[in-house]
Amino acid sequence: MAIQHETELYEPIKRFYEARGYTVKGEVRHCDLVAVSQDEQDIVIVEFKKTFNLALLLQGVDRMQSSEQVYLAVERNRSKKGAVNQRWGELTRLCKRLGLGLLTVTFYKTKKPIVEVLCESAAATQYITAPVNKPARVSSRRKNRLLQEFNERSGDYNVGGSTKRKLVTAYREKALNLAKCLHEHGQLSPRRLRELCGYSNTATMLQHNYYGWFARASRGIYELTPVGLAALEEYATVLREASATAQQDA
Template identity: 35%
Template sequence: MKSTTQVYGMTLDFIWPYWEGSEVCLRQGKRKKRMLIKESDLYDPLKTYLEHQGYTIGAEIQDCDLIAIKADEMIIIELKTRVSVDLLIQAARRKDISDAVYIAVPLPVGKKDLPKSRGLKNLLRKLEVGLILVRFMKTKTRVDVVLHPRPYEKRMRPGKQASILREVDGRYGEFNKGGIPSTEERITAYKQEAIRIALLLREKGDSSPKDLRSCSARPDKIQAILAQNHYGWFDRVSRGLYRINPAGCEALDRYEDLQPDLMAIFREHVS
């Protein structure tokens, strides 16, 4: 079954999603499970694949790894053994020559996709660069075109922007350090408010959300934080009445050492 895709006004007959039959199998003989793949190993499968679609192929023309020509269409494909910054820069430069630019990289046996493929595809869409995977199997090689170089329409995410602004506004101060590993603790606005509530409960004893609202700068968050009890610091004594538990007291002692400036701000408002 033949599929035709319009890209930048050009008809690219060879651009088929692999589930629609865009597969060219080349008998390679028996291969070892682990093999060293060179950039030049990608050329023959792609050449056969494109020639099967009626394209004339050129190689190493003015620093372009592979050129495919049919009528007035020109497709440029850059070959590499892995995705790198250099490859992306190279592909972006080729956009000055043709709108239909692809990068082609190998995908070894047993791998379903490239590492961090979602982020990579998002970046390639913004660069308006296509992606071709060459899958080296035990006895054959398969070419899959998984992304087309279509014009990119930038879409803002107002919801995400509003969420960031709420987070900034919800913090009592900035007590994180930018660039820390993802395994290290972040003192978010939610956590700051939970610490403040825990401190209030330790000072005041059993209290209801209503009792705590007058002492909090974020009164609208108190009920949800107590009910969710995300950190396990609170116990519900009875309906609408909460107290801090030993885990909460231990957490406060820990933050006295780790975040003394934050705790000092909270103590000023505890009466």
């Protein structure tokens, strides 16, 4: 059963990691899927493609700068046994040489997809070979930025593998909460908005006005624009889920 879009890989792999105790979110700093353990010691990045190709391999190598555990994930199509991208033994050996993990997802008509681990990432298995095979050095800056973006999102509002879609990033969530406060309280100063929302960069967000949601009503006072009001309607589900999550955590 051939999949049409790589986003179809997201839910099976998300469930796979959630069953192992990870929190999972999609499209975090250009990574299709990021799974973080409860103690935040394990940060797993998974990149998707419908089939194994060079672009996927290059993505995986690049992501190794952000985490010690990087996996590539593709569909395992039972009807393409002879295809180059289905030569699992050779692809597994290639991934091992690079320190990458490899996952496959097999889809069925009448039962749930099955996720298989063909090889673990180098960090997960403590894979030790010649120096040329050592995993790429992780950039602490990139890793910390990835974890910060992950933690600042209240939930998982994106589907990994998406293209040409507006992503709900931590920044967009903050902007939505500022817009919500302006809608509920009317015109406010940056200081009052900061008190209500708790964002230290509130004034900067209002001044930059990246999405066009805010307007200066008078000196030091901001109001919501029609575009901002439309955004509240567009992202109403995100705001409801974020509010529910906040209440659970309180």
